[in-house]
Amino acid sequence: xxxxxxxxxxxxxxxxxxxxxxxxxxxxxxxxxxxxxxxxxxxxxxxxxxxxxxxxxxxxxxxxxxxxxxxxxxxxxxxxxxxxxxxxxxxxxxxxxxxxxxxxxxxxxxxxxxxxxxxxxxxx
Amino acid sequence: xxxxxxxxxxxxxxxxxxxxxxxxxxxxxxxxxxxxxxxxxxxxxxxxxxxxxxxxxxxxxxxxxxxxxxxxxxxxxxxxxxxxxxxxxxxxxxxxxxxxxxxxxxxxxxxxxxxxx
Numbered sequence: 024x025x026x027x028x029x030x031x032x033x034x035x036x037x038x039x040x041x042x043x044x045x046x047x048x049x050x051x052x053x054x055x056x057x058x059x060x061x062x063x064x065x066x067x068x069x070x071x072x073x074x075x076x077x078x079x080x081x082x083x084x085x086x087x088x089x090x091x092x093x094x095x096x097x098x099x100x101x102x103x104x105x106x107x108x109x110x111x112x113x114x115x116x117x118x119x120x121x122x123x124x125x126x127x128x129x130x131x132x133x134x135x136x137x138x139x140x141x142x143x144x145x146x147x
Numbered sequence: 148x149x150x151x152x153x154x155x156x157x158x159x160x161x162x163x164x165x166x167x168x169x170x171x172x173x174x175x176x177x178x179x180x181x182x183x184x185x186x187x188x189x190x191x192x193x194x195x196x197x198x199x200x201x202x203x204x205x206x207x208x209x210x211x212x213x214x215x216x217x218x219x220x221x222x223x224x225x226x227x228x229x230x231x232x233x234x235x236x237x238x239x240x241x242x243x244x245x246x247x248x249x250x251x252x253x254x255x256x257x258x259x260x261x262x263x264x
Contacts, residue, residue, distance in 0.1 A: 056225060059223075061223040062223075063223070064221050064222055064223030064224075064254070068221075069174050069217075069220040070220050071220055072171060075170045075174065076170055079163065079170060083159050084159075087159050092151075092156055092159075093155075140152050144150060144151055144152055
């Protein structure tokens with residue numbers, strides 16, 4: 024049985040997490056409008072468009088995280104983004120999101136794992 | 148020869164840019180302002196009353212007439228919270244919720260289309 028490091032499992036798990044949330048925001052943005060901070064209402068962009076843009080950003084960087092290309096940059100962006108959401112949302116959901124954000128940032132703070140494209144191409 | 152991960156980043160960047168343009172383009176309101184934007188125009192309560200849906204939502208506040216159509220999807224408290232104002236006098240509801248808070252008043256000023264006859 025191939026040995027899989029915990030770093031690989033954490034990265035794939037967080038990739039699935041961001042892909043799921045990102046695609047849900049793209050498919051049904053109206054369900055996510057209630058989570059938007061108040062200031063979004065005062066910029067000239069419809070709330071559903073804002074949610075879709077957020078979802079697209081999460082999907083694209085989740086794909087980079089999953090493939091392992093520019094892993095640390097993708098993880099840093101996703102982690103900081105989620106940390107911002109956690110602070111904005113607050114309460115129990117915010118605590119959960121903050122924990123997930125720190126897990127994501129832990130990927131950014133370490134060398135890319137052995138299954139990332141970054142690590143594989145570095146060997147060549 | 149580019150590094151494989153640079154191709155991946157290039158594709159991701161292209162997806163982000165093209166996707167963003169598509170989302171913004173498809174989310175733009177189409178002809179939501181049914182009348183010319185003339186802040187000096189005057190309207191009757193009947194004019195306001197027929198704009199009583201999310202697709203055409205007018206209200207009056209303090210004798211001014213506002214087109215809330217584009218605001219429904221952007222209202223911080225959700226569209227449902229202001230849909231009941233469509234077609235009616237919203238003075239009491241607006242001041243009851245926001246008082247004289249400057250931020251909602253500033254947002255409202257951008258939506259003014261005229262005054263009541």
